[in-house]
Amino acid sequence: MVILLKVPPKSMFKFMCVSKPWRRPISSRKLVKAHLKLTANDKESSHHRVIFQDSTGNFKVSRLPPLFQRGQKTELFDMGSPMENPTIYTRIVGSVNGLICLYSNLEEPVLWNPTIRKSKILPTFGAKLRRDCSYYLNYGFGYDESHDDYKVVAIQCISDDGGSYDTVVNIYSLRNNSWRTIDKFQGNFLVNSSGKFVDGKLYWALSADVDTFNMCNIISLDLANETWRRLELPRYGEGSYPLTLGVVGSDLSVLCPNCHEVTNSDVWIMKDCGAKVSWTKNFTIDHPKDLGEFIFFSPIFSVPSCQSSKGEILFLLPPVIMIYDSSTRQLEVAVPSEECFAAEIYVESLVDPVLIAHNH
Structure with a gap:
């Protein structure tokens, strides 16, 4: 052993x-x-990988450590796709324990372990999901440690002819290999399409207006007891700006642009102490104006990040991979790519989604 x-x-x-x-x-x-x-x-991150999605919907993989080594060419390896019809509309929901969750407008979601090349197509929603009248569909993927179960959450905002909206929340259990409907959250509209998974909970940003990306607060779903919680935003200043949720290390983060020039942005880190939540401004990133609102808050933006031993932080800002240097407060391009439409960090593992579902 x-x-x-x-x-x-x-x-x-x-x-x-x-x-x-x-x-x-x-x-x-x-x-x-x-x-x-x-x-x-593993402190050296030798088993951590970055997976990139190209314009055809297929994937390429790179080892994580070389991305922090300036001047060294990053090797990319083809991984194909577990989807039957991969397209640019195939999205990466997230990664937990080596499993990656993918969804597409054309196919059912898939749980995929690229290390052992095993994938599990999720069963259809059946009558629970009304695809013909959905205003938007948001996903989340996480791990429920208390039940040793991997769960996918699908949140559908349904519109009717009268202009009103209703929300339906479905949750999939890999161990039970089935979907069911759970209680929905109250009010507002989700901003980020994929929930951010941190310490047993999925987080989404909320907007008071369906037509804007300005956040008013954050909601979380505890995957163990499947209860919702509403959280306050950090007090980052006057006005309302489009903010972005992310993960720095093992903590939820919020990226906040400063002023109207958008030449720098603050990264706030959240600490959840049970009944109380605290926010700390961790660092400020200086960046060119053209890296402002368009890139930082586009729908494909994600902030899964990994910190190096030197305090550098890796940001996946499609179509490029960038490194934030804490000593200079600057962003530098690490991996330029014209075909990187999505990226995610995952750890190599033996977790087999097919085996987990089959053993129930």
Whole structure:
């Protein structure tokens, strides 16, 4: 057991293909979780990867550490796509424990582990989802540790001919391999299309007006007890601006532009202490004016970020990967790409979505 824990995930997967006596212990829940804990906490990030989506909907993968090494060419490896008909409209919802959640307007959502090349197509919503009259559809993906279950949340805002809207929230359990409807949140409209997963909860930004991206507060969904909570924004100044949710390290963050020039932006970090939430302005990023509102708040923008040992932070700002240097407060291009429409950081793991659903 101890020796197996030190074997890289891809090699472990090859061992599983040798025979059934090899497959059983390697695919056991206990070993998979222990192996994941070691790889996820690897200080050198040698098992962390960045996955990029190109203009055809297919994916390329790079090791994470080389992105922080200036002047070194980043190698990209083709990964294809688990979708039957990948297009640019295929979206990355998020990544947890090596699983990546994808959705498309044309197909059902998919849970995919690119390390072991296993994917699970989620069952259809059935009558619960009214695709013909949806005003918008937002997803979230996270892990419920208390039930050892991976969950996908689909939030649909439904419009009628009278101009009013209703919200339906469906949640999928991988362990039960089924969807069900849960209580919805009260009022307002979601801004970011994909919820940000932090410490057992999914977070979305809320806007008071469906036609703007100006945030008024944040809501969270606890995946364990499936309850909603409304959170206040950081006190970042007068006026209302389009803000962006992200994750820095293991904390929820908010990116706030300063003034109308938008030549720098503040990054606020949230600490959730149970009944009380506190915000701290962590750092300010100086950036050219043309990197302002258009890039920072476009629908494809995401802020999954990873911090290096030198205090540098990686931002995925399609179509480029940028590094924030805390000593200079500047953004630098790390990986220029004309075909990077989405990106996500994930950790290599042995988590098999097909096996989890099958063993129920």
